[in-house]
């Protein structure tokens with residue numbers, strides 16, 4: 001089972017790609033753990049990279065579903081999304 | 088005269104070559120503030136129903152408000168109002184830069200241009216001096232060259248070849264900013280008017296200048312610390328939204344067929360900052376946010392870079408991922424004087440028509456080849472460019488494809504797919520000028536802001552657009568930059584963990600407080616937000632949220648009855664068939680549920696089932712018909 005994780009710009013710079021693929025995840029929580037493994041051990045840096053980033057599955061925020069317990073399916077796209085403004 | 092206004096309007100008739108000054112109508116200023124509101128009232132009163140928007144009978148109104156001419160951040164904007172040649176309804180657009188400041192310093196609140204000249208001309212105003220001058224030597228020049236030729240003594244509002252050739256979505260350019268939407272530039276072109284140049288040294292009075300000065304200092308500090316106005320917009324410009332809309336599946340991609348673009352990151356504001364940004368000079372005068380992006384375009388030099396809407400409509404929506412291409416097309420559109428939103432929406436429509444074998448536009452999705460030439464041809468109405476210059480609605484009437492012509496009332500949609508942003512969809516459907524986001528920006532509260540409600544249920548989806556459209560009408564009448572409203576959400580909310588339980592709770596609470604929300608916004612109390620305080624310090628009138636909601640509703644309803652008078656009906660309060668019927672979210676079988684929300688919207692607005700404001704509503708809001 002493969003999930004595409006869409007990263008924030010700063011996360012993408014760190015791993016050299018706008019997305020990563022993770023497999024074996026059943027929930028968003030699992031996706032987060034697997035994503036964390038792709039980054040350096042530096043906790044502070046990772047916390048900074050993911051700060052105030054909401055999570056969405058195929059565009060729908062997990063907060064409107066079951067939070068980090070929300071189940072994921074093969075082919076889903078889990079995105080780290082930061083708030084923004086403009087127009 | 089109420090303080091904060093220059094106190095006079097200037098009317099210039101290009102046909103008779105006459106002009107006259109008149110005192111500003113104080114009662115109208117109280118009822119409509121200025122800017123867009125005042126302009127719409129004038130347009131309604133001055134014109135007969137059914138005029139041809141590109142005829143001499145359509146006045147072109149440049150309108151400022153009480154905030155203009157001050158040093159309040161984000162207050163260098165003017166509104167342009169006329170009948171729209173693109174929609175046939177109300178036309179209006181606002182523009183930043185420095186022209187608004189200069190117009191007020193010339194001692195003019197409102198400039199009305201009537202009639203049409205028999206040959207290319209330009210208008211020059213210096214305090215009481217008004218000159219109509221020949222402009223044959225400038226005709227055909229781009230907006231950059233025109234402003235350069237006119238020199239630095241005056242501030243200019245000009246058209247490019249697109250306006251001259253009456254491209255129906257031509258805009259009016261000032262500095263490197265544009266009053267882009269609804270074809271105001273085509274109306275200026277139809278008058279043979281190439282440029283308006285203004286300067287002056289008129290002194291503007293404020294009711295309480297000391298309080299204004301002290302408070303403005305506080306606001307500047309607040310902006311500096313604010314996560315949006317002081318950080319994200321300042322660093323990345325409006326393009327910072329792109330990764331957000333892409334993550335939320337609402338980034339227009341391939342003529343709104345999809346809401347996600349795999350290559351999105353390479354055309355984002357962050358990418359621009361890292362690889363393309365050379366400065367922020369293209370920002371508006373006195374604005375500490377400096378969201379303008381300067382980039383280098385090969386063979387041209389340093390110019391204003393694309394905004395979010397352009398990145399999306401000329402980028403993901405055409406499946407183009409090379410930022411340098413978009414930079415160049417953005418420059419071309421600015422120089423020709425065209426709205427990039429309608430331009431992008433019309434090109435993507437033509438590309439899809441071509442795929443279906445109904446039209447040969449010569450360019451295709453995902454391929455930049457030929458697009459620069461096509462944009463030039465549109466601006467000059469050459470070859471197939473002549474068809475595209477009429478916008479997607481007229482093209483769909485000629486060649487078919489109405490179900491994927493992405494416009495409302497003829498105005499191409501901006502870059503937020505309503506299938507993942509229901510309130511924004513209602514706003515598109517009901518906004519009087521058509522499919523536009525900056526008359527309310529409902530998407531901020533459901534799709535891109537730091538605290539959003541669920542954008543895909545029915546809760547608050549009529550309430551948010553109403554409150555936001557009213558506020559937008561008031562903001563566009565002061566005239567202030569709509570981006571100021573993004574500062575309303577305090578830093579504490581921005582800094583919350585968006586995946587936390589408390590965040591979820593707050594979002595749910597918000598979603599369930601419809602009447603409370605409208606009630607709260609309607610309170611006529613003390614001014615709280617900066618624009619309310621500025622208005623109060625400048626004009627001496629107490630203008631709180633409740634007052635502005637009332638004034639905004641008055642303006643919105645006046646626009647509505649203008650549209651009804653011009654033959655628009657509730658039939659036009661709709662969304663493109665693709666948006667209503669084609670699902671883009673996994674697990675959904677259809678699109679936007681507009682028909683489930685619209686009746687409630689009409690009811691809350693005080694309109695009948697046909698979307699007509701009732702006599703009671705118009706009386707309550709003091710809208711004279």
Ligand code: SF4
Pocket residue numbers: 160161162163183184370371374375376377378379568569570
């Ligand atoms: S925020 Fe941007 S658009 Fe608004 S006034 Fe400032 S520079 Fe101009």
